[in-house]
Amino acid sequence: MNNALGIDIGGTKISYAVIDNNGEIKNEVKKISTPKTKDEIYNALKNIIAEFEDNIDFVAIATAGAVNNENTGVIGSTANLPSGYKDIDFSTLSKKIVFIENDANCAAWAEYKIGASKGMKNSVMLTLGTGVGGGIIVNGKLLKGKSGAAGEMHFIMSRKNERHCTCGSYDCFEAYASGNGLKKTAEIVTDNPDITTYDVIELAGNNDEKSIEALKIWQNDIMLGIVGLANIFDPDCVVLSGSMEKFVNTEEIEKKVNSLIVTTPVRVLHAKAGNYSGMIGAVLLANELI
């Protein structure tokens, strides 16, 4: 049994814990606020790792942003992290090996190893949060593409430049299926530009018809995106994770998806690997790849 230090670097928080090679967290998960500059992030990571370094076999980091195919560095810029983040040399953070992978890819891997898609060699995971993340497993391997950036859920839902997307383009799946997408849909349905994602959820819980309608349209958009992914990948399952996934009815989505695809029936499942699936998946993946 070996132990690793698992770290999850997000735009708001950095979380960390010692995790064993079964994906079990061995102590309490600790958190700090993500510092505002690249150098402060580097120093914070260095301090965290120094505390555990002598009692672990390696460091595994789940990070926002695309990670190269060597699992050593971030490529390109990352919306929620300071500019220059991609220039961090992670290998110098520890005398042990430092493995890094994109957080959504790590979460998808955790679902495959110990969660909802356990044992299913072909799966698509969608993280429905403020935005939408994606992690895709093809024949038991993470889909990385030529440079490591694969799995971005920016495919269009409209040809008519209706809705701006965080990526700078228009009408991506993310702009409809995310928490922000639900807000945008609700703005249109309720004719209220100030409605928040939280308002929609609360109002729908109080049987507000327009909020319920907005939620239905949002769920249908998620379903339509899954149809495309199921036709492209013919996966065993699509796993939904993230803060927004509890508001979708996976059974309804699964039924509709299977009535529309030209490939073979697919399961649509709630994630099961928990809130720390990022750092857990990073450790489980590093266990196989380093």
Place this chain on the structure above:
Amino acid sequence: MNNALGIDIGGTKISYAVIDNNGEIKNEVKKISTPKTKDEIYNALKNIIAEFEDNIDFVAIATAGAVNNENTGVIGSTANLPSGYKDIDFSTLSKKIVFIENDANCAAWAEYKIGASKGMKNSVMLTLGTGVGGGIIVNGKLLKGKSGAAGEMHFIMSRKNERHCTCGSYDCFEAYASGNGLKKTAEIVTDNPDITTYDVIELAGNNDEKSIEALKIWQNDIMLGIVGLANIFDPDCVVLSGSMEKFVNTEEIEKKVNSLIVTTPVRVLHAKAGNYSGMIGAVLLANELI
């Protein structure tokens, strides 16, 4: 050097030739019309194979329709082939091994081995014909999915049920990017429900403004679909093949795609493996897998 009999089974024609393990066609390609029933197709294949059987090492068939992961049979129904086609037991056609794979997948493999995407381990091939076919290569392997049906280019371009698709659903990429999609787009632009795909091409060649506009919209729709595929797969390249690909400007598409994706730059290329890339790809793929 071994030789195989390559066969391409389409809705209209069955083509065949002896092909070596470099993908070179060793004799003239012969063609027959595709018979109208499953039993007639079976008997025609049996006769073709009997003619070559003693002088080849195996039979490799590129076929319309999805093919299982064992490369032994067709799964599900195939729009352009008679019902019952999927029940054909291909293994009984010859005393030699009979390998089968989907025709678009075979063509993608031929491009990867001897054509436009030669040596590029991550590629997406789109066959733009009457419909749209797809073949995807991930890390040097064909993307097949759980049952072999992966690579279907049915992902939506609109949430508003604007245009019926051959798959029974609405607004799939195929309904916009295919030859039929061009006709539909031209119907709207020219306000002429009787315009054909051929008319659009001919009129555009004679500087008809509306036909040129229809072609531009069609090309833009192809571009938008490629953006999504490039974000999902981060491929080295997207290869365009099929009877319609000569009417798109790959340089224009490549430039626009690279201005819109969040992944890393992708090439957009014309196919190079020729009209017989299906049967050639079947032989080259069988060479590696059997």
